[in-house]
Amino acid sequence: xxxxxxxxxxxxxxxxxxxxxxxxxxxxxxxxxxxxxxxxxxxxxxxxxxxxxxxxxxxxxxxxxxxxxxxxxxxxxxxxxxxxxxxxxxxxxxxxxxxxxxxxxxxxxxxxxxxxxxxxxxxxxxxxxxxxxxxxxxxxxxxxxxxxxxxxxxxxxxxxxxxxxxxxxxxxx
Ligand code: IMP
Ligand code: MG
Numbered sequence: 342x343x344x345x346x347x348x349x350x351x352x353x354x355x356x357x358x359x360x361x362x363x364x365x366x367x368x369x370x371x372x373x374x375x376x377x378x379x380x381x382x383x384x385x386x387x388x389x390x391x392x393x394x395x396x397x398x399x400x401x402x403x404x405x406x407x408x409x410x411x412x413x414x415x416x417x418x419x420x421x422x423x424x425x426x427x428x429x430x431x432x433x434x435x436x437x438x439x440x441x442x443x444x445x446x447x448x449x450x451x452x453x454x455x456x457x458x459x460x461x462x463x464x465x466x467x468x469x470x471x472x473x474x475x476x477x478x479x480x481x482x483x484x485x486x487x488x489x490x491x492x493x494x495x496x497x498x499x500x501x502x503x504x505x506x507x508x509x510x511x512x513x514x
Contacts (some may be wrong), residue, residue: 383439
């Protein structure tokens with residue numbers, strides 16, 4: 342039987358996201374719209390809580406990428422499974438990701454979105470594992486920096502399970 346140990350509680354996540362949302366809104370001049378691009382599936386819960394902590398000037402869209410394929414290590418070969426529905430031209434885009442591990446997926450995504458003539462592109466990630474980084478990638482807003490654990494919950498999965506946990510946990514025996 343697999344057990345999970347809570348690393349970040351619901352309350353910790355909620356508080357941090359409220360602080361992040363306020364920080365993000367402070368960074369963009371009043372009157373400027375903010376377009377959030379959520380990365381499916383892992384980023385869905387973070388996106389849902391982040392937008393509810395923000396004001397009405399926010400719009401959103403989603404992308405789906407395949408990053409790991411069937412293995413457990415990032416190859417850097419990323420495929421766009423679902424693209425955004427509307428143009429990013431002239432918009433203040435913020436990529437909303439669950440976790441930055443090696444950074445390969447995000448690095449690739451930033452490159453393709455920057456090529457679409459947005460006004461700006463920034464990145465918000467709930468979690469970052471800096472000790473695993475293979476490429477130097479800019480993350481403007483980080484919820485929590487964590488050690489090298491494989492974590493699940495709050496959108497993150499192991500073999501498509503545990504995404505629905507309302508907290509972040511480390512998988513055990
Ligand atoms: P990267 O390209 O190595 O940065 O991989 C990023 C993607 O791998 C994330 O968006 C997640 O989908 C997945 N991933 C990386 N670390 C974890 C983890 O600890 N738990 C669950 N998924 C992870
Ligand atoms: Mg992801």
